[in-house]
Amino acid sequence: MITRRTLAATGLAAPALAAAPALAKPAKPIVIAHRGASGERPEHTLAAYRLAVEQGADFIEPDLVVTKDGHLVVRHENEIRYTTDVATRPEFRARKAMKRIDGELIDGWFTEDFTLAELKTLRCNERLAALRPGSAKFDGQETIPTFQEVVDFAKAETRRTGRTIGVYPEMKHPTYFSGINLPIEKRLADLLKKNGLDRRDAPVFVQCFEDGPLKTFKTMSKARRVMLVAREGAAVPTKTPEDLKAIAAFADGLGPEWPLVVPIVDGGLGSPTKLVEYAHAAGLQVHPWTVRAENQFLPAKLKRGDKPADHGDAEAVLKALYAAGVDGVFSDFPGLAVKVRG
Numbered sequence: 177m178i179t180r181r182t183l184a185a186t187g188l189a190a191p192a193l194a195a196a197p198a199l200a201k202p203a204k205p206i207v208i209a210h211r212g213a214s215g216e217r218p219e220h221t222l223a224a225y226r227l228a229v230e231q232g233a234d235f236i237e238p239d240l241v242v243t244k245d246g247h248l249v250v251r252h253e254n255e256i257r258y259t260t261d262v263a264t265r266p267e268f269r270a271r272k273a274m275k276r277i278d279g280e281l282i283d284g285w286f287t288e289d290f291t292l293a294e295l296k297t298l299r300c301n302e303r304l305a306a307l308r309p310g311s312a313k314f315d316g317q318e319t320i321p322t323f324q325e326v327v328d329f330a331k332a333e334t335r336r337t338g339r340t341i342g343v344y345p346e347m348k349h350p351t352y353f354s355g356i357n358l359p360i361e362k363r364l365a366d367l368l369k370k371n372g373l374d375r376r377d378a379p380v381f382v383q384c385f386e387d388g389p390l391k392t393f394k395t396m397s398k399a400r401r402v403m404l405v406a407r408e409g410a411a412v413p414t415k416t417p418e419d420l421k422a423i424a425a426f427a428d429g430l431g432p433e434w435p436l437v438v439p440i441v442d443g444g445l446g447s448p449t450k451l452v453e454y455a456h457a458a459g460l461q462v463h464p465w466t467v468r469a470e471n472q473f474l475p476a477k478l479k480r481g482d483k484p485a486d487h488g489d490a491e492a493v494l495k496a497l498y499a500a501g502v503d504g505v506f507s508d509f510p511g512l513a514v515k516v517r518g
Contacts, residue, residue: 204517205498205502205503205504205505205517206234206235206342206463206503206504206505207232207233207234207235207504207505207507207510207513207514207517208233208234208235208236208237208344208463208504208505208506208507208510209224209225209228209229209231209233209235209236209237209507209510210237210465210466210506210507210508210510211224211237211238211239211252211508212224212225212226212227212228212236212237213225213227213228213231213233213508213509213510213511214311214508215308215311215468215469215470215508215509216308216310216311216509217311217314218259218300218301218302218303218311218312218314218315218317218318219252219259219302219303220238220239220250220251220252220259220300220320220321221300221314221317221318221321222318222321222325222326222329223314223317223318225238225326225329225330226329226333228510229333229337229341231510231511231514232510232511232514233341233510233513233514234339234340234341234342234504235341235342235343235344235379235381235504236326236329236330236341236342236343236344237343237344237345237346237506238250238321238323238326238343238344238345238346239251239252239253239345239346239348240323240345240346240347240348240360240364241253241254241287241288241348241349241353241360242254242287242288242353242358242360242363243287243288243290243291243292243295244287244288244289244290244291245291245292246358246363247292247322248322248323248324248360248363248364248367249287249292249295249320249321249322249323250320250321250322250323250326251287251320251348252303252348253277253348253349254277254286254287254288254348254349254352254353255275255277255282255284255285255286256284256285256286256287256298256320257284257285258301258303259300259301259303260298260299260300260301260320261298261299261301261315261316262285262298263285265297265298268285268290268294271285271286271289271290272284272285273285273286273289277349277352278349278351278352288353288356288358292322295320296319296320298319298320299315299316299317299318299319300315300316300317300318300319300320301315301316302314302315306484306485307470307472307484307485308470308485309485323345323364323367324367324371326343327343327367327371327373330342330343330379331371334379340379341379342379342380342381343373343379343380344380344381344383344402345364345380345382345383346382346383346384346404347360347361347364347382347383347384347386347389347393348360350384350386350388350389351386351388351389354389360389361389361392361393361396362396364382364393364397365393365396365397365399368380368397368399369397373399374397374398374399375398375399376398376399376400378398378399378400380399380400381399381400381401381402381428381429381463382397382399382400382401382402383401383402383403383404383431384401384402384403384404385404385405385406385411386411387403387411387412387423387426390403390426390427391426394426400428400429401426401427401428401429402427402428402429402430402431402461402463403423403426403427403429403430403431404431404432404465405430405431405432405433405436406433407433407435407436414430414432414436414451414454416454417454417457417458419454420454420455420457420458420460421458423458423460424458424459424460427460428459428460428461429460429461429462429463429503430451430455430460430461430462430463431462431463431464431465431506432451432462432464432465433464433465434464434465434466434467434493434497434505436449436451436464437449437451437452437462437464437497437500437502438493438496438497438500440475442477443475443476443477444475444476444477444478445475445477445478445492445493445496448496448499448500448501452500452501452502453501456501461503461504462501462502462503462504463502463503463504463505463506464497464502464505464506465505465506466506466507466508467490467493467494467497467505467506467507467508467509467512467513468490468507468508468509469487469488469490469508469509469512470484470485470486470487470488471483471484471485471486471487471488472484472485474488474489474490474493478490478492478493490507490509490512491512491516494507494512494513494516494517495516498516498517
């Protein structure tokens with residue numbers, strides 16, 4: 177069964193991302209590179225972020241977890257068995273553990289049991305190698321980046337390209353990390369301050385599936401916040417205008433799973449829901465996630481070919497989302513999202 181999970185700061189003080197005009201509501205939807213161009217390079221590597229920028233992405237998305245010595249590093253989960261070569265490293269065999277993370281029992285290796293120096297000895301791998309063999313060819317080439325390294329990369333790419341490259345960090349399992357005395361919220365707020373990004377108009381959105389940590393983060397930073405919502409098990413309701421007004425009290429945007437905007441009906445795409453209308457009325461931007469090209473992730477009528485790894489009609493999903501009035505989209509294939517937007 178594919179779940180969100182399975183789909184799922186060091187360095188010297190750096191100057192802020194290149195000065196840019198205040199970021200108001202975008203004139204056109206932004207393209208958010210989900211874990212970088214993660215359909216084509218191992219996720220959450222500088223190679224994936226570099227390709228995303230080359231393909232025209234406006235924001236790059238790093239998921240943040242914490243190391244044993246308190247650094248923010250970029251991994252989709254704190255369990256790193258499937259995204260690194262840790263399972264092949266005899267020196268770390270004894271670190272394998274069983275932990276309960278947000279109610280789910282997980283067996284593997286966890287970032288909070290490693291120092292940053294130790295994590296830097298590992299190499300990143302493609303997590304979905306069977307679906308993405310082209311990406312898997314790049315296994316072993318990259319190390320785990322720190323969030324500071326991603327901010328530095330975005331700043332450098334802003335200078336190089338002449339367009340603002342934003343960062344869209346997600347706080348992963350913040351309640352769990354607070355429970356083991358490694359809270360994410362203040363670490364993230366402090367790092368944004370250090371980099372001159374503690375501003376309402378900074379090219380930053382901070383996202384989370386938990387409302388409590390977003391409310392806490394609001395007391396620590398001026399950076400914009402996005403409440404993530406899945407089709408099942410949502411932390412907050414989004415059915416009525418009142419629901420969206422409640423979210424707007426602590427967030428600037430909503431990140432819904434994309435079928436909450438354009439539902440799947442009889443294996444195809446149905447008419448848009450009222451979610452964008454209600455969110456905009458509450459003053460919230462809407463950035464749905466995550467458009468992927470492989471048949472594995474598409475409705476039946478949009479599949480092409482007979483293999484899960486074959487690419488289907490993801491363009492139809494993107495066109496429907498843009499037509500529904502969203503303010504941005506997350507995609508593992510940012511080049512495709514930019515092409516359809518254009």
